[in-house]
Amino acid sequence: MATTGSSVSGRDVYPCQESHVGNLACVCDIGIQDDYNDGNVMTDLLSSYNPAAPGLRFAAALSSRGAARSVLHECTSLIPEAKAVLDLVDKCPKHPKKGDFPVIVIEGLDATGKTTVTQSVKESLNAVLLRSPPACISEWRKTFDDKPNHIRRAFYALGNYLVALEIAKASIESPVIVDRYWHSTAAYSIATEISGKKQNLPPEHHEVYQWPEDLLKPDLVFLLTVSPEERIRRLQGRGLEKTKEETELEANSLFRQKVEESYKRMENPECQEVDASPSREEVLKTILQLIKKHCSS
Ligand SMILES: Nc1ncnc2c1ncn2[C@@H]1O[C@H](COP(=O)(O)OP(=O)(O)OP(=O)(O)O)[C@@H](O)[C@H]1O
Numbered sequence: 001m002a003t004t005g006s007s008v009s010g011r012d013v014y015p016c017q018e019s020h021v022g023n024l025a026c027v028c029d030i031g032i033q034d035d036y037n038d039g040n041v042m043t044d045l046l047s048s049y050n051p052a053a054p055g056l057r058f059a060a061a062l063s064s065r066g067a068a069r070s071v072l073h074e075c076t077s078l079i080p081e082a083k084a085v086l087d088l089v090d091k092c093p094k095h096p097k098k099g100d101f102p103v104i105v106i107e108g109l110d111a112t113g114k115t116t117v118t119q120s121v122k123e124s125l126n127a128v129l130l131r132s133p134p135a136c137i138s139e140w141r142k143t144f145d146d147k148p149n150h151i152r153r154a155f156y157a158l159g160n161y162l163v164a165l166e167i168a169k170a171s172i173e174s175p176v177i178v179d180r181y182w183h184s185t186a187a188y189s190i191a192t193e194i195s196g197k198k199q200n201l202p203p204e205h206h207e208v209y210q211w212p213e214d215l216l217k218p219d220l221v222f223l224l225t226v227s228p229e230e231r232i233r234r235l236q237g238r239g240l241e242k243t244k245e246e247t248e249l250e251a252n253s254l255f256r257q258k259v260e261e262s263y264k265r266m267e268n269p270e271c272q273e274v275d276a277s278p279s280r281e282e283v284l285k286t287i288l289q290l291i292k293k294h295c296s297s
C-alpha cells in the first residue's frame with residue numbers, strides 16, 4: 001500500500017474529472033502517432049466517443065500496448081520517466097506465452113485484503129508472487145500519479161505488459177499469483193472517467209470491459225469484496241486516522257461503487273467474486289478450494 005500527497009488514505013482518491021496539467025495539456029491537443037498500427041492515437045482516442053458511455057474517452061482506447069506506448073512516447077520531452085518506461089517496454093517481446101502452471105490474479109478495492117491473500121497463497125502453493133505495476137517501474141509511480149488521466153493510465157497499462165513478461169517466465173516453473181493486473185487498470189480508469197453515479201457506467205458487455213487482445217491472460221481472477229464498513233475498519237487497522245478516513249470514504253463512495261461495479265462487469269476472463277469479510281484463514285481456504293476446483297478440471 002502506497003500513498004500520495006493528494007490523499008489521506010492512499011492512491012484511491014480520484015477526482016471524477018481531472019484537469020490537464022500545464023504543458024501536458026498539449027498532448028491532448030495534438031495528434032499522437034501510433035508506431036504499432038500507423039494510426040493517429042489521439043484522433044482515435046477522441047473519436048472513441050460512444051453514446052452508450054458518454055464521457056468515456058481513454059479507458060477503451062488505451063487497451064493495447066501500441067496505443068498506451070504512443071501516449072508516453074509523446075510525453076518523453078516533458079517527462080523523462082516516460083522514456084525510461086518505454087525503454088523497458090521496448091525490450092519486451094510483444095506476445096509472451098504463459099507457461100503450464102496456473103496464473104491467478106487477486107483484485108479488489110484498497111484494503112480488501114489482497115496483500116494478505118496473495119502472500120498466503122504464495123506460501124501455500126509455493127508460488128511466485130508478482131504485482132502490477134512491477135518493481136522495475138514502481139519508482140516512477142508517484143510521477144505518473146500526478147499527471148493527467150490518460151498519461152497516468154498509459155503508465156499503468158504498460159506496467160501490465162511488463163508484468164506479463166514476468167508472468168510468462170515464472171509460470172514455466174511454478175504457479176504465479178498476481179496482486180492486481182489489467183482489471184485494476186481498466187476499473188480505476190473507467191471509474192475516473194465516468195462522472196456521477198454507477199448508473200452512468202458503460203452498459204454491460206461494452207468494449208471497455210474486454211481484455212486487451214495483445215495481453216497475456218491469467219487462468220483465474222478473484223475479486224475480493226468487503227462491506228464499506230469493514231473496509232473502513234481495515235484501513236483504520238493500518239493506522240489511518242479515523243475521522244479523515246471516514247470523511248474521504250464518504251466523499252468517494254460513488255467512485256468506489258463504480259470501481260467495484262466495473263470489476264464485476266469485466267469479461268473474458270471475468271472476476272470471480274469472493275466475500276473477503278471472514279477471517280484471513282477462511283478467505284484463504286475459500287480461494288485455495290476455488291483454485292483447486294478450477295485447476296483440476
Ligand atoms: N480477512 C481479514 N480479516 C481481518 N483483517 C484483514 C483480513 N485480511 C486483511 N486484513 C487486514 O486488513 C488490512 C488491509 O489488508 P491488505 O493490506 O492485505 O489489503 P490490500 O487489498 O492489499 O490493500 P492495498 O490495495 O491498499 O494494498 C491489513 O491491516 C490486514 O492485516
Ligand SMILES: Cc1cn([C@H]2C[C@H](O)[C@@H](COP(=O)(O)O)O2)c(=O)[nH]c1=O
Pocket residue numbers: 001002010011012013110132133156157180181184185186188189
Ligand atoms: C495497478 C493499478 C493501480 N491503480 C491504483 C488503484 C489504487 O488506488 C492504487 C493501488 O495501489 P496498491 O499498490 O495496490 O496500494 O493504485 C490504478 O489506478 N491502476 C492500476 O492499474
